[in-house]
Structure formats: C-alpha cells, structure tokens
Amino acid sequence: MKRIEGSGSGASLRICVIDTQWNDFIVGRLTEGALATLHRSGVDDGNIAHVTVPGAFELPLACKTAAETGRYDAIVALGCVIRGATTHYDFVAGEAAKGIAKVGLDTGVPVVFGVLTTETIEQAIERAGTKLGNKGAEAAACAVETANTLKAIKEAE
Template sequence: MVKRIHPLATGTDRRVAIVDTAWNDFIVRNLTEGAIETLKRQGVADDHILHVTVPGAFELPIAVRQLAETGAVDAIVALGCVIRGATPHFEFVAGEAAKGVASVMADTGVPVAFGVLTTDTIDQAIERAGTKLGNKGAEAASVAIEMIGTLAALKGMRRDES
C-alpha cells in the first residue's frame, strides 16, 4: 500500500513572516492583507505574524534569508509585484527574486511561499490581487502553512516507516 503524507494545514502555534515590497504598493497591499487574513483564519495568532517590508522584489531574497537563518519563524511568505515594462529589467528582477528565494529554501530548509506577481499589465496584477482571479497573497499564505505541516511530517519519519 502506498503511504501518503498530506497533513492538515493548521497554523496553530506556528510563526510566519510576511516579507513584502514597497514597490507597486497599491497592488502588494492587497496581497499582504489577503495573506494576513488567511494566516489568521488558519490559526496563526496575531503576535506570531511578523510583517517586514523591503523596497522591491530584488531585495526580497536577502530579507527572506536573514529571517530564515534566525530560526524564529516556521515559514515565510514573500509577496511583491513586478509588471513588465518596455525594457528587460522585468526579467532580471523577477528571475533573481525567484532564484534567490528558492536558494533560501534549499539552503535553510525553511519553506518560503513565493507570492510575487509577474504580470504584463497593471490590470493583470489587479486581477490577481483580490478581484477576478482570487488573491495570490492568500494562496501563498495557505501554501506556507501546508508546507510547515508537510515538512514536520517528513522530519518525523523513520527509515522503517518509509
């Protein structure tokens, strides 16, 4: 029989940080509000949510790494919004943010939910920040809580159980 690990997503007694960006604040604010509401709904206490703001998406990895290395949080939600312009700047910023955050997870073992919107237009960003296509900040917060549970279950396994 196949053993399946799919723990319940609960934030009770968990500490979660949200690192968001000041750039495109009119979009990111909605992502952050959605993430905070979701964390609370999933049982994370107000005083167990840490909210940090960095200037832009390019700066997310260093703040996320510093937080992960403290050991003070069980997961991190990285939020931002990069909108394509007329130059290749978009690709550099979005790509480095994603690579940097992925590197933090691989190096520290702390789950980081990547909720950085990468859109072609402002309208697409608005749609993903709480209108037609849901709130990607809320989705990222759910992923963070689910990964805490999944990693805890994996850490608790013994070789004879696998």
C-alpha cells in the same frame, strides 16, 4: 505505505510575511489577503512577523535573513513586478524567483513565492483580490500547509 501530508492548521506555526514597497497599491492587497488567511488558519497574531523591503530584488536577502534566525516555520514573500518597456522586468523577476527558491533550499525553511510577475497592471489587479483571487492569500495557505508537511516528514516513523 505511509502517506504523509500537512494540514491547513496554523495553530502552532510562526510565519514571517515579507512584502515590498514597490507597487504597494497591489502588494498591499496581497499582504491583506495573506494576513487574513494566516489568521483564518489559526496562526496567532503574535506568531506573525511582517517585514517590508523596498522591492522584489531585495526579497531574497530579507527572506534569507529571516530564515536564518530559526524563528519561523515558513516565510511568505510578496511583491509585484510588472513588465515595462525595458528589460528591467526580466532581471528583477528572474533574480527574485531564483533567490527566493535558493533560500528555501539552503535553509530548509519553506519560502513561498507570492510575487506577481505580470505583463500589465490589469493582470496584477486581477490577481490581487479581484476576479482571479488573491495570490497573497494562496501563498499564505501554501506556507502553512508546507510547514506542516515538512514537520510531518521529520516526525514520521
């Protein structure tokens, strides 16, 4: 049996981080965590693109556009949708999740969902670098490992 798995080394990878302006006080922390993780994993700063879109609903189209360029080994999608008093949350969070997943399946480029979907601002803060870690950093680590895993699958004998 041959075991195939990717490494956490980003030395040869090209990564696109796409984040949102909406809830930027939270998303900025996710982006900082993602970029720091990419640098720690060895991704060269010249191999990182950083794109910002207005909100989570726009993430899937930006991810698709980036994936279709063929320039990136993985894409990290970062945002934050906090439930409010209306159904707006359900539409935005659900469509962002479905769209981001579809981009990865349609293009073969790993697109990691780093969009916080929380009930409260406190929950978002906890996931953006305080007591529950930084979900942006986790998404970046996942992107590196997934890109390496897919490369290993393609190169396996």
